[in-house]
Amino acid sequence: MLIYTALAAAVVVIVYGVMLYNNLVDIKHSVSQAWSNIDILLKQRHDELPKLVETCKQYMGFEQETLKQVISARSQVAAARETGNINALGSAENMLRAGLGNLFAVAEDYPELKASEKFQHLQARITGLENSIADRREYYNEAVKINNVRIEQFPDVIVASWFKFKPRDLLVFADSEKQDVNISKLFG
Structure with a gap:
């Protein structure tokens, strides 16, 4: 009888351990999926930014420093995203x-640029991507929190610890950047 009790207890412990492992694997993959969702949006925005810069160059010939700042930041985002x-x-x-x-604020001084259909389309597209990135960032951070806890x-x-599950880093922006960029307010 004692052997059966010990065997039953061992089976319960093993089954419980397998359930915990499977749950941790599910959580780990939720974090990966959440990151993948952000990565897709970042890539889409990455692809749209050169179009925006080219459109702006047509109208903003002497505002090169602002355009260089966007291009440089785009490269840094891409490098961080890829790694x-x-x-x-x-x-x-x-x-x-x-x-x-800065780019959208400077664009305020160029009425022809603001009136450009291509610029308006890119502005709306990038604004939509920014909002989606903010939403996905919240989902990612929640998945990371669940994983880490x-x-x-x-x-x-x-x-x-047996299977070397690791904590993940939250995607955190500076306090000043936590508010969504309200681009439409600049051009309304």
Whole structure:
């Protein structure tokens, strides 16, 4: 009878351990999926920015410094995105959002640019991508929080340490960048 009890207890522990492991794997993949969603949007925005810069160059011949700032920040975002460096991505995103804010503010001085259908389309597209990135960032950070909490909680920490589950970094922007860029306000 004692052997059966010990065997039943061992089976329960093994089944519980497998359930914990499977749950941790699911959470890990949720974080990866959330990052993939952000990555897709960043890539789409990355592809739109050269079009915006070219459109602006046609009207803003002497505002090269503003355009260079956007191009430089775009390159830094791309590098951080490709390496998956969340901390570098946060910094690069801050620079890019500031550069875009400056670009759209400077564009206010160019009525022909503001009236350009191509510029208006790109402005709307980039604004939509910015909003989507902000939404996906929230989802990503929530998935990271769940992952990080679960791998530190008992008894999950035992399974997580055995199988080397790692904490992930939150995607954090500077406090000044947490508000959405309201581009339509600049051109309304």
